[in-house]
Amino acid sequence: MEKLFRNKATLGFFLAWIPLTALVGVLLHIRGLSWTQAAVLSVAFGIPMSFASASAQYMCKALPLRRSTLTQVVPALVGACIVISGGWTAAFYGICGTTECMAADKLAEVTLFLFMMGDAYFAFSLILHYLIIAMDEARSAEKSADEAIVLGREAELRALRAQVNPHFLFNSLNSIAALVSMDAGRAREMVLLLSEFFRSTLAFGKQKSVTLGEELMLVDKYLKIEAVRFGDKMEVIQDADKACLSLKLPPLLLQPLYENAVKHGVSASLDTVVIKTTVECVKNGVYFTIQNGFEDDAPPRRGTHLGISTTRERLKHFFGEGASMSVKKESGSFTVTLFMPGIGIEESETAL
Amino acid sequence: MMNQVLNAIVVDDEMLARQYLQEMLKAHENVTVVAECKNGFEAVKAVAEHNPDLIFLDIQMPKLDGFEVLELIDRDDIAVVFATAYDQYALKAFDSHAVDYLLKPFSAERLAKAIEKVSANRGRPLPQLNEMKATDTKPEALTRIVVKDGSKIEMIPVTDVDYISAEDDYVDIHYAGKSILKHQTLAGLEKMLDADKFIRIHRSSIVNIERVDRIELLAKDKYIAILKDRTELRISRSGHKRLKEVIG
Incomplete structure (x- = not known):
């Protein structure tokens, strides 16, 4: 009753x-x-x-x-x-x-x-x-x-993200074409990095989630490839709290933010541009921040808004309303901050 | 003809891309590289200094893109070989012009063909800039106008422009209380501007519609536009029609 x-x-x-x-x-x-x-x-x-x-x-x-x-x-x-x-x-x-x-x-x-x-x-x-x-x-x-x-x-967006960015591919191939006769060892290294990057991207495209640590490893491969292209014009700084690297997130959520940083920051600037990553664990989730420099008078380049809005959309789908994203453009500095609710410090520490 | 040496400059922001091109060019005895530039500013300077016959030009670069460099060097007898990684610009080959496009990475054979083509058409005028840009698969309106002012390069956001008037072979760009002359045709500039914001109101002027305060009728079919800064511009009959279509 x-x-x-x-x-x-x-x-x-x-x-x-x-x-x-x-x-x-x-x-x-x-x-x-x-x-x-x-x-x-x-x-x-x-x-x-x-x-x-x-x-x-x-x-x-x-x-x-x-x-x-x-x-x-x-x-x-x-x-x-x-x-x-x-x-x-x-x-x-x-x-x-x-x-x-x-x-x-x-x-x-x-x-x-x-x-x-x-x-x-x-x-x-x-x-x-x-x-x-x-x-x-x-x-x-x-x-x-x-x-x-x-x-x-979500599956559609993920597949889209896993697609090869043609600019990236052809520029990398051009770097390899140049390196082959100048520095065969570096050419080989670049081929290996590219293979690893694309293999991981393809694997990510099939998964519903990956850990923050896995995503940052993919980002690392991507940045190593771009470093060959841009040399000392690009500087990478990473400050990641290892305690929350087991957080699950949608695959390829963060990598496109780095592509943006390279496209609008590094590649469009005359001077060295720093790409800085910060991962901070708090009680009820993780703050992820990517910051890059850019030049105000760079020639206009296409498409950032779609990339940013896709990230926002996927973030909300995956984490729900508890997640948030902020985009800050000041003179010379572009910052994207994501809050992803989930593992807090205590849970992550016991998990490790 | 093939024995005539072409003085060339190489413009690319990536060191490896420049080195690759330089290496490939070694096989071409008729091409001498007189300067290597890392960005658009250097390119504009190098053209003034070396007066080259040929320019290898990357499209996406810091500060100035490849098209802006061409605008600023203001020479239509120069041969141009664009080099870009991805054909976002549909890269239409212009027959019988000294223009070609290379997709990176390019082969030695493709480079040889490009050099052959531009040297065969050497000295002929380049296609209009807007024609070259119109080959873009996703044409976007101009967001800024670049003008060489002595040794300085001005970059004027189109939103700052009040109006543009034609002065013989030049356009006079009026912006922020100043004006600057640029060697370009009014029709050529008109085609690159956003047609919803910039209206050709007369044979001799284009106006930013946001700056128009009011339109007055002087006599039958004689209109003038009064801008917010009280500048008065004559409006032709066809100009009035175009203006009415946009403002309503």
């Missing part, structure tokens, strides 16, 4: 029986019973009927309309109405008949009336339960469709 009430819809069902019971009482009074008789009788009728009606949901669930034929459903439901209502009225007739609570013809009339009422109420509750079930199904279908869209979008 506790279980029945735990469901709000079921509780509503019991409450709905209060006015219906009152209606039965009034109708009984109209049929000539005293108010006291009508009240006692209607409550004695209403309480068991309300339980019966509430439990009609199990019958509806056992006989889902979509998967049952009419020849199965109709006799079963009609039978149930008759058994439930008939059972109660038979008991009433028996008890009232032996105690002679009212005249025999009156008793017959009231019994028949209550039998009809019971049938009607039970049938009504069956219809109501079927309606509730249909509504629930529609709602959950809608919800799972929404979830499918979100998951599909």
